[in-house]
Amino acid sequence: MVNRKELRPEDGPRAAYGAHLRRLRERRSWTQEDLAGRVSYSSQHISAVETARKPPTLPFSRELDQVFGTVGTADSLERLWSEMRYGNLLEGFSEYVAYEGRAVEIRSFHLGIIPGLLQTPGYAQALANSHVRRGSLTQQQADERVAFLMERQGALVKDRPPMLLVVMDESCIRRPVGGPDAMRAQLERLVEFAELPNSVFQVAPYDMGERRPFDLPVNLLTLADRSMIAYAETHAQGHVERERTAVVSLLTAYHQLQAECLSQADSVAMVEQVRKGMS
Incomplete structure (x- = not known):
């Protein structure tokens, strides 16, 4: 040629x-x-x-x-x-994000950290900066990670945003990140999220104990053709699951999780109690 x-x-x-x-x-x-x-x-x-x-x-x-x-x-x-x-992100996560941007419904469960789609810039930057201090990211990579997160959040404000159902372990709202001011702003953001017409927000309380079906973060996406994708991750890597039997099993466990959680009203009340109790 x-x-x-x-x-x-x-x-x-x-x-x-x-x-x-x-x-x-x-x-x-x-x-x-x-x-x-x-x-x-x-x-x-x-x-x-x-x-x-x-x-x-x-x-x-x-x-x-x-x-x-x-x-x-x-x-x-x-x-x-x-x-x-975004090569500095967890393996498998970029593949998940490609699906996330096309989802009509997003279900997620999180431990310890507020989920990225709901993080304020201050909260997200505090987490990214902690990686810089530990030497696992450069400052440029940390800033790119935060910018990427803000791009992902754009899906929530488009003309037809996805339905977003979020369950957080109680540790997410009680673990202080970024100092009192950043944490108060983050908790206020959760209250605002719960008021949106396309949201469901629930807290999995500590006293759920062994009845909590997940020990790792889990995301379940429903696409426009009603097919479903699951994504789960460990500290080392993420994995996108498309096999129907595995995805349905995770969806069943998610429904069981929601049944054991606080109601949305009680979840918001817990967030408000934590926010007001901060010094």
């Missing part, structure tokens, strides 16, 4: 993205002009991304996923873009 540039995926994330894009294109025997005729980008733009002269973007990745039929698959360009941009 004339002027065909050899690609070196090992040169970096952008080069790896370009090489993957070329593989997807050539697997279908398409030229860059063929692909350009199917999307809103020119063949020159596609060439520049393939050869790592231009960085890919999220809209570019999503549009090409639609054309290639790779939405939500291991070949997804959106997933690769997320991993490239």
